Amino acid sequence: MRLRDPVELVLPATTLSTRIIGPWLKAVLEVGHGPELATDLGSRAELALVELCNNVVVHGYGEEGGRIGLVARVDDDGLTVTVVDSCPEFDPATVAEPEQVQVHGYGLMIIRKLTDGFDVGREDGRNRWRLRFTTSQPTQVGPGSEKRIAHGDP
Amino acid sequence: MEIRSTSSTITVGRVIVDGRLDATSAPDLRRALTDHVDRGIVDLVVDLAAVTFIDSAGLAALVSGMKRLRQDGGDLRLVRPATADAFRVFELTRFDRVFRFTEAN
Numbered sequence: 001m002r003l004r005d006p007v008e009l010v011l012p013a014t015t016l017s018t019r020i021i022g023p024w025l026k027a028v029l030e031v032g033h034g035p036e037l038a039t040d041l042g043s044r045a046e047l048a049l050v051e052l053c054n055n056v057v058v059h060g061y062g063e064e065g066g067r068i069g070l071v072a073r074v075d076d077d078g079l080t081v082t083v084v085d086s087c088p089e090f091d092p093a094t095v096a097e098p099e100q101v102q103v104h105g106y107g108l109m110i111i112r113k114l115t116d117g118f119d120v121g122r123e124d125g126r127n128r129w130r131l132r133f134t135t136s137q138p139t140q141v142g143p144g145s146e147k148r149i150a151h152g153d154p
Numbered sequence: 155m156e157i158r159s160t161s162s163t164i165t166v167g168r169v170i171v172d173g174r175l176d177a178t179s180a181p182d183l184r185r186a187l188t189d190h191v192d193r194g195i196v197d198l199v200v201d202l203a204a205v206t207f208i209d210s211a212g213l214a215a216l217v218s219g220m221k222r223l224r225q226d227g228g229d230l231r232l233v234r235p236a237t238a239d240a241f242r243v244f245e246l247t248r249f250d251r252v253f254r255f256t257e258a259n
Contacts, residue, residue, distance in 0.1 A: 015177035015211075022207070043239040050209050054177045098247075103217045106210040106247045113246045 004032050009070045011053065013061040013085070018053045022046040025072065032074025037135060045079055045133045048114040051107040052083055052129060060087030078116070078134035085127050092120060155179035157186050167195040172204035175212030183212070187219035187230070196228030202235045203258035208243045220253065233258050
Protein backbone atom coordinates (compact mmCIF):
# COMPACT_ATOMS: atom_id res chain seq x y z
CA MET A 1 0.00 0.00 0.00
CA ARG A 2 1.32 3.46 -0.94
CA LEU A 3 0.37 6.39 1.30
CA ARG A 4 0.77 9.77 -0.40
CA ASP A 5 -1.08 12.15 1.87
CA PRO A 6 0.96 15.16 3.02
CA VAL A 7 3.10 14.35 6.06
CA GLU A 8 3.94 17.13 8.50
CA LEU A 9 6.90 17.61 10.83
CA VAL A 10 7.31 20.51 13.24
CA LEU A 11 10.76 21.16 14.66
CA PRO A 12 12.04 23.45 17.38
CA ALA A 13 14.56 25.74 15.70
CA THR A 14 17.75 24.08 16.91
CA THR A 15 20.55 22.46 14.94
CA LEU A 16 20.13 19.27 16.94
CA SER A 17 16.50 18.91 15.93
CA THR A 18 17.44 18.86 12.24
CA ARG A 19 18.77 15.35 12.82
CA ILE A 20 15.16 14.16 12.77
CA ILE A 21 14.79 15.19 9.12
CA GLY A 22 16.67 12.22 7.65
CA PRO A 23 14.72 9.43 9.38
CA TRP A 24 11.45 11.34 8.75
CA LEU A 25 12.15 11.64 5.03
CA LYS A 26 13.15 8.00 4.78
CA ALA A 27 9.86 6.94 6.35
CA VAL A 28 7.84 9.27 4.11
CA LEU A 29 9.55 7.97 0.97
CA GLU A 30 9.31 4.34 1.98
CA VAL A 31 5.56 4.47 2.42
CA GLY A 32 5.06 6.74 -0.61
CA HIS A 33 7.47 5.22 -3.10
CA GLY A 34 8.82 2.03 -1.61
CA PRO A 35 12.29 1.42 -0.21
CA GLU A 36 14.05 1.50 -3.60
CA LEU A 37 13.81 5.30 -3.88
CA ALA A 38 14.19 6.13 -0.21
CA THR A 39 17.97 5.87 -0.23
CA ASP A 40 19.21 8.23 -2.98
CA LEU A 41 16.27 10.62 -3.13
CA GLY A 42 16.07 10.67 0.65
CA SER A 43 19.75 11.42 1.18
CA ARG A 44 19.74 14.24 -1.40
CA ALA A 45 16.63 15.74 0.14
CA GLU A 46 18.01 15.33 3.66
CA LEU A 47 21.15 17.32 2.90
CA ALA A 48 19.21 20.13 1.18
CA LEU A 49 16.65 20.35 3.98
CA VAL A 50 19.26 20.23 6.73
CA GLU A 51 21.09 23.09 5.01
CA LEU A 52 17.90 25.12 4.72
CA CYS A 53 16.77 24.48 8.29
CA ASN A 54 20.22 25.25 9.71
CA ASN A 55 20.20 28.55 7.83
CA VAL A 56 16.81 29.29 9.36
CA VAL A 57 18.06 28.33 12.83
CA VAL A 58 21.33 30.25 12.71
CA HIS A 59 20.64 33.23 10.45
CA GLY A 60 16.86 33.51 10.72
CA TYR A 61 15.82 32.89 14.29
CA GLY A 62 19.20 33.26 15.98
CA GLU A 63 19.04 33.16 19.76
CA GLU A 64 15.33 34.00 19.83
CA GLY A 65 14.41 30.51 18.66
CA GLY A 66 11.14 29.47 17.08
CA ARG A 67 9.61 26.64 15.09
CA ILE A 68 10.08 25.24 11.62
CA GLY A 69 7.23 23.46 9.88
CA LEU A 70 7.87 20.93 7.12
CA VAL A 71 5.28 19.23 4.91
CA ALA A 72 6.35 16.44 2.55
CA ARG A 73 4.29 15.33 -0.41
CA VAL A 74 5.29 12.29 -2.43
CA ASP A 75 4.14 11.83 -6.05
CA ASP A 76 5.01 9.57 -8.96
CA ASP A 77 8.09 11.58 -9.95
CA GLY A 78 9.57 12.45 -6.58
CA LEU A 79 9.01 14.60 -3.56
CA THR A 80 8.06 18.19 -2.74
CA VAL A 81 8.78 19.59 0.71
CA THR A 82 7.37 22.88 1.96
CA VAL A 83 9.26 24.56 4.79
CA VAL A 84 7.69 27.42 6.75
CA ASP A 85 9.40 29.71 9.25
CA SER A 86 8.50 32.96 11.00
CA CYS A 87 11.85 34.66 10.44
CA PRO A 88 12.33 38.04 8.75
CA GLU A 89 11.89 38.00 4.98
CA PHE A 90 14.77 36.46 3.12
CA ASP A 91 15.60 36.66 -0.59
CA PRO A 92 18.08 33.97 -1.67
CA ALA A 93 18.68 35.78 -4.96
CA THR A 94 20.71 38.35 -3.02
CA VAL A 95 23.18 35.71 -1.83
CA ALA A 96 26.14 35.24 -4.16
CA GLU A 97 27.82 31.89 -4.51
CA PRO A 98 31.36 31.62 -3.12
CA GLU A 99 33.96 32.39 -5.77
CA GLN A 100 37.03 31.38 -3.80
CA VAL A 101 37.92 28.98 -1.04
CA GLN A 102 36.10 30.22 2.03
CA VAL A 103 34.93 28.66 5.26
CA HIS A 104 31.23 29.56 5.17
CA GLY A 105 28.56 30.45 2.63
CA TYR A 106 27.90 27.14 0.87
CA GLY A 107 24.44 26.31 2.18
CA LEU A 108 22.38 27.88 -0.60
CA MET A 109 24.78 26.58 -3.26
CA ILE A 110 24.17 23.07 -1.96
CA ILE A 111 20.39 23.54 -1.91
CA ARG A 112 20.37 24.89 -5.47
CA LYS A 113 22.38 21.97 -6.75
CA LEU A 114 20.33 19.30 -5.01
CA THR A 115 16.86 20.51 -5.97
CA ASP A 116 14.88 20.41 -9.20
CA GLY A 117 12.84 23.39 -8.07
CA PHE A 118 13.55 25.88 -5.31
CA ASP A 119 11.08 28.59 -4.51
CA VAL A 120 10.56 30.98 -1.62
CA GLY A 121 7.73 33.39 -0.97
CA ARG A 122 6.24 35.42 1.85
CA GLU A 123 2.79 34.48 3.13
CA ASP A 124 1.09 35.69 6.31
CA GLY A 125 4.32 37.08 7.70
CA ARG A 126 6.18 33.83 7.18
CA ASN A 127 8.74 32.56 4.73
CA ARG A 128 7.42 29.65 2.72
CA TRP A 129 10.05 27.59 0.94
CA ARG A 130 9.24 24.87 -1.55
CA LEU A 131 11.87 22.37 -2.57
CA ARG A 132 11.27 19.90 -5.36
CA PHE A 133 13.22 16.67 -5.73
CA THR A 134 12.71 14.31 -8.64
CA THR A 135 13.91 10.80 -9.09
CA SER A 136 16.31 11.98 -11.81
CA GLN A 137 19.44 13.99 -10.97
CA PRO A 138 18.82 17.76 -10.72
CA THR A 139 20.21 20.23 -13.22
CA GLN A 140 22.65 22.73 -11.73
CA VAL A 141 21.62 26.34 -11.25
CA GLY A 142 23.14 29.48 -9.75
CA PRO A 143 22.02 32.42 -7.63
CA GLY A 144 18.92 34.24 -8.79
CA SER A 145 17.86 31.37 -10.99
CA GLU A 146 15.43 29.84 -8.55
CA LYS A 147 13.03 27.80 -10.60
CA ARG A 148 9.42 28.64 -9.99
CA ILE A 149 7.22 25.80 -8.96
CA ALA A 150 3.98 26.13 -10.85
CA HIS A 151 1.07 27.57 -8.92
CA GLY A 152 -1.14 24.76 -7.78
CA ASP A 153 1.69 22.31 -7.40
CA PRO A 154 1.81 20.72 -3.97
CA MET B 155 29.81 11.92 16.66
CA GLU B 156 32.95 10.50 18.28
CA ILE B 157 36.40 11.97 17.79
CA ARG B 158 39.61 10.06 18.51
CA SER B 159 43.05 11.59 18.11
CA THR B 160 46.52 10.12 17.76
CA SER B 161 49.95 11.58 17.02
CA SER B 162 52.55 9.46 15.23
CA THR B 163 55.27 12.10 15.59
CA ILE B 164 55.55 15.51 17.19
CA THR B 165 54.26 17.23 14.06
CA VAL B 166 52.01 14.59 12.46
CA GLY B 167 48.57 13.87 13.83
CA ARG B 168 45.48 11.88 13.01
CA VAL B 169 41.88 12.57 13.96
CA ILE B 170 39.30 9.83 13.48
CA VAL B 171 35.68 10.89 13.23
CA ASP B 172 32.54 8.80 12.99
CA GLY B 173 28.80 9.36 12.87
CA ARG B 174 27.33 12.70 11.77
CA LEU B 175 29.51 15.70 11.08
CA ASP B 176 26.90 18.44 11.11
CA ALA B 177 26.09 21.79 12.67
CA THR B 178 25.70 20.20 16.09
CA SER B 179 28.95 18.24 16.11
CA ALA B 180 31.16 20.50 13.97
CA PRO B 181 32.26 22.71 16.91
CA ASP B 182 33.75 19.61 18.60
CA LEU B 183 35.81 18.81 15.51
CA ARG B 184 36.86 22.43 15.15
CA ARG B 185 38.13 22.40 18.76
CA ALA B 186 39.98 19.12 18.19
CA LEU B 187 41.69 20.50 15.09
CA THR B 188 42.61 23.72 16.86
CA ASP B 189 44.08 21.73 19.76
CA HIS B 190 46.33 19.82 17.35
CA VAL B 191 47.54 22.96 15.61
CA ASP B 192 48.17 24.68 18.94
CA ARG B 193 50.33 21.69 20.00
CA GLY B 194 52.53 22.12 16.92
CA ILE B 195 50.99 19.55 14.58
CA VAL B 196 51.53 20.70 10.97
CA ASP B 197 50.42 17.63 9.03
CA LEU B 198 47.06 16.32 10.06
CA VAL B 199 44.96 13.49 8.68
CA VAL B 200 41.24 13.54 9.42
CA ASP B 201 39.80 10.08 8.89
CA LEU B 202 36.21 10.41 7.65
CA ALA B 203 35.79 6.79 6.58
CA ALA B 204 33.15 6.08 9.22
CA VAL B 205 31.30 9.38 8.88
CA THR B 206 27.71 8.89 7.70
CA PHE B 207 26.64 12.48 6.97
CA ILE B 208 28.44 15.78 6.35
CA ASP B 209 26.79 19.15 5.85
CA SER B 210 28.25 22.60 5.16
CA ALA B 211 28.88 23.22 8.87
CA GLY B 212 30.98 20.06 9.05
CA LEU B 213 32.74 21.08 5.87
CA ALA B 214 33.43 24.51 7.39
CA ALA B 215 35.27 22.93 10.33
CA LEU B 216 37.50 21.02 7.91
CA VAL B 217 38.12 24.03 5.66
CA SER B 218 39.00 26.18 8.66
CA GLY B 219 41.54 23.61 9.83
CA MET B 220 42.98 23.20 6.33
CA LYS B 221 43.42 26.94 5.86
CA ARG B 222 45.22 27.35 9.16
CA LEU B 223 47.56 24.40 8.55
CA ARG B 224 48.39 25.52 5.01
CA GLN B 225 49.18 29.00 6.32
CA ASP B 226 51.68 27.33 8.64
CA GLY B 227 53.24 25.37 5.79
CA GLY B 228 51.47 22.11 6.58
CA ASP B 229 48.32 20.48 5.33
CA LEU B 230 45.14 18.75 6.37
CA ARG B 231 44.45 15.57 4.41
CA LEU B 232 41.26 13.57 4.49
CA VAL B 233 40.49 9.89 4.41
CA ARG B 234 37.53 9.70 2.05
CA PRO B 235 34.12 8.87 3.54
CA ALA B 236 33.08 5.33 2.74
CA THR B 237 29.68 6.33 1.38
CA ALA B 238 28.77 8.51 -1.60
CA ASP B 239 26.17 10.27 0.55
CA ALA B 240 28.80 11.49 3.01
CA PHE B 241 31.13 12.54 0.17
CA ARG B 242 28.40 14.49 -1.66
CA VAL B 243 29.03 17.81 0.09
CA PHE B 244 32.63 17.89 -1.19
CA GLU B 245 31.48 17.38 -4.79
CA LEU B 246 28.68 19.94 -4.60
CA THR B 247 31.02 22.63 -3.26
CA ARG B 248 33.99 21.50 -5.40
CA PHE B 249 36.09 20.92 -2.30
CA ASP B 250 36.81 17.47 -3.72
CA ARG B 251 39.39 19.39 -5.81
CA VAL B 252 40.77 21.38 -2.86
CA PHE B 253 41.37 18.72 -0.21
CA ARG B 254 43.82 15.90 -0.71
CA PHE B 255 42.01 12.60 -0.20
CA THR B 256 43.25 9.12 0.50
CA GLU B 257 41.17 5.97 0.44
CA ALA B 258 40.38 4.13 3.65
CA ASN B 259 42.60 1.12 4.35
